[in-house]
Amino acid sequence: MSVALSLRDVSVQFGSHLALQGVNLHMHAGERVALVGANGSGKSTLLRVAHGLLNVSAGRVDVASEVNQAMVFQRPHMLRTSVLRFVVWGLWLQGTSWREAHERAMQALQRVGLQDLADRSARTLSGGQQQRLALARAWALQPNFVLLDEPTSSLDPYAKREVERLLAEWVAASNVSLLFSSHNLGQVKRLATRVIYLEGGRVLADLPVDAFFNQPLGHSHPEAHLFLKGELG
Numbered sequence: 597m598s599v600a601l602s603l604r605d606v607s608v609q610f611g612s613h614l615a616l617q618g619v620n621l622h623m624h625a626g627e628r629v630a631l632v633g634a635n636g637s638g639k640s641t642l643l644r645v646a647h648g649l650l651n652v653s654a655g656r657v658d659v660a661s662e663v664n665q666a667m668v669f670q671r672p673h674m675l676r677t678s679v680l681r682f683v684v685w686g687l688w689l690q691g692t693s694w695r696e697a698h699e700r701a702m703q704a705l706q707r708v709g710l711q712d713l714a715d716r717s718a719r720t721l722s723g724g725q726q727q728r729l730a731l732a733r734a735w736a737l738q739p740n741f742v743l744l745d746e747p748t749s750s751l752d753p754y755a756k757r758e759v760e761r762l763l764a765e766w767v768a769a770s771n772v773s774l775l776f777s778s779h780n781l782g783q784v785k786r787l788a789t790r791v792i793y794l795e796g797g798r799v800l801a802d803l804p805v806d807a808f809f810n811q812p813l814g815h816s817h818p819e820a821h822l823f824l825k826g827e828l829g
Contacts, residue, residue: 600625600663600741600773601646606655608641615641617797628767628774630788638797639777643743646775666739670746672730680714683733704736708762724755731762744776763787781827785809793820
């Protein structure tokens, strides 16, 4: 299985604050890796580094040439345009012809159940609908590696289930790699094959999902054990 993403001794510093410290992460194609940890632990910074949105202060980031990434943010920015054109613009800016972009955009909207809202202003959608629209835009780009920053954290329970269902269907239908952050540990159990626990910008645990949740961590990974005890207890 080929390595899709590799971070070697990566550090990111903002002024005097070290947001990431000596992070090592290697992801193979088809893996689904969840980033967990408290607010400020470095999850969002790591995602932005992996997507090329932030420069590193030290270390190295390598993305395989065959990797085509797309990222979905916690609160996606809605352009002042229609739902359909929100997806079309993303494709057109990547060099897709206008006609093909419309066809692929409509297919993407159908996939997330927003085809009947294609002419509505994207900014008038509910939070859950906006997140589904962001997923549609990402799906239309046909990536094989998707990064998601807390994709359901600001949504109501129904919208959370819908977005998670769409993600699960996407994974089931393809060999897409996922790197996502989440505070929802149930969601992590359902979607991830591997869990990385971050604290203070450092990776303190990197385990298969079953080992992270079902094996004793008190001696081997005490910080992750305390995190789980606090979150689940």
